[in-house]
Amino acid sequence: MGWLSKFLNSNIGLKVLMALSGMMMLGFVVVHMTGNLQVFLGAHALDRYGSFLQNIGELLWVARLGLVSALTIHVLSATILTLRSWGARPVAYRSKYWFAPSLLSRTMLYGGVAIGLFLVLHLLHLSPSIFGLDHGIAAITPGYEHCKTVGDGLSASLECGVYANVVHGFSVVWVSALYIVAMIFLGMHIGHGAWSMFRTLGLDNPRYDRLAQGAAVSIGALVAVGNSLIPISVLVGLVHL
Numbered sequence: 001m002g003w004l005s006k007f008l009n010s011n012i013g014l015k016v017l018m019a020l021s022g023m024m025m026l027g028f029v030v031v032h033m034t035g036n037l038q039v040f041l042g043a044h045a046l047d048r049y050g051s052f053l054q055n056i057g058e059l060l061w062v063a064r065l066g067l068v069s070a071l072t073i074h075v076l077s078a079t080i081l082t083l084r085s086w087g088a089r090p091v092a093y094r095s096k097y098w099f100a101p102s103l104l105s106r107t108m109l110y111g112g113v114a115i116g117l118f119l120v121l122h123l124l125h126l127s128p129s130i131f132g133l134d135h136g137i138a139a140i141t142p143g144y145e146h147c148k149t150v151g152d153g154l155s156a157s158l159e160c161g162v163y164a165n166v167v168h169g170f171s172v173v174w175v176s177a178l179y180i181v182a183m184i185f186l187g188m189h190i191g192h193g194a195w196s197m198f199r200t201l202g203l204d205n206p207r208y209d210r211l212a213q214g215a216a217v218s219i220g221a222l223v224a225v226g227n228s229l230i231p232i233s234v235l236v237g238l239v240h241l
């Protein structure tokens with residue numbers, strides 16, 4: 001097992017961990033966005049999706065555990081790599097991509113912190129039931145509706161008013177504005193992070209580099225625009241109760 005701890009202690013080992021955990025979270029973000037975009041299909045579609053998620057029982061907790069593990073690994077690896085790179089200065093930094101001096105790469109650290117803060121706000125905002133909160137900070141979503149149990153015994157299921165929560169939640173202008181700013185950070189983070197991920201996982205052939213960079217920036221832009229469309233559409237009244 002010596003090779004494993006050696007690998008995990010090396011910069012390349014940490015980058016592989018970052019790439020794999022990042023890929024997992026990116027998968028979640030894209031699936032989550034696709035699910036949420038059902039808001040444009042109306043209340044029935046989004047509520048059915050919300051109820052489906054709540055009714056998959058243990059599987060939901062398996063997915064949550066996987067996500068929390070990926071997030072922990074990602075943040076820990078990033079912290080260790082960042083501290084190492086700071087410790088390595090003032091020797092000039094010559095890495096080609098981890099801290100390459102472009103706008104996207106320079107905002108990785110701040111972007112990561114901003115996304116972390118967003119996640120806390122987001123869970124309290126649209127998923128306060130995870131924390132058993134009924135009042136308090138959940139009040140930033142006036143009219144927040146918890147899932148209701150429908151039926152008895154084995155036929156009981158949860159019905160969730162996700163559509164109403166989304167509309168109530170994004171009717172608050174400052175909340176929507178915060179989401180949009182966070183989505184810009186998230187898009188930028190993915191724009192550089194996914195490119196780094198492609199290279200760490202072996203796609204570092206100069207022939208495909210431009211293609212990989214273009215794909216990463218496009219995925220980042222798609223996530224930023226796709227997610228931002230939801231609060232914007234509520235604010236302009238396109239999505240309403």
Ligand code: HEM
Binds near residue numbers: 064122160227230231
């Ligand atoms: C405008 C964009 C977004 C909307 C409208 C949205 C909407 C929602 C809603 C309605 C829930 C609660 C679902 C439920 O309780 O059944 C939720 C949960 C969640 N969202 Fe988002 N979301 C957005 C963006 C994001 C982003 C960018 C991330 C990650 C970076 C994210 C991560 C999560 C997580 C981790 C949960 C908790 C899932 C769970 O364990 O139940 N969301 N989101």
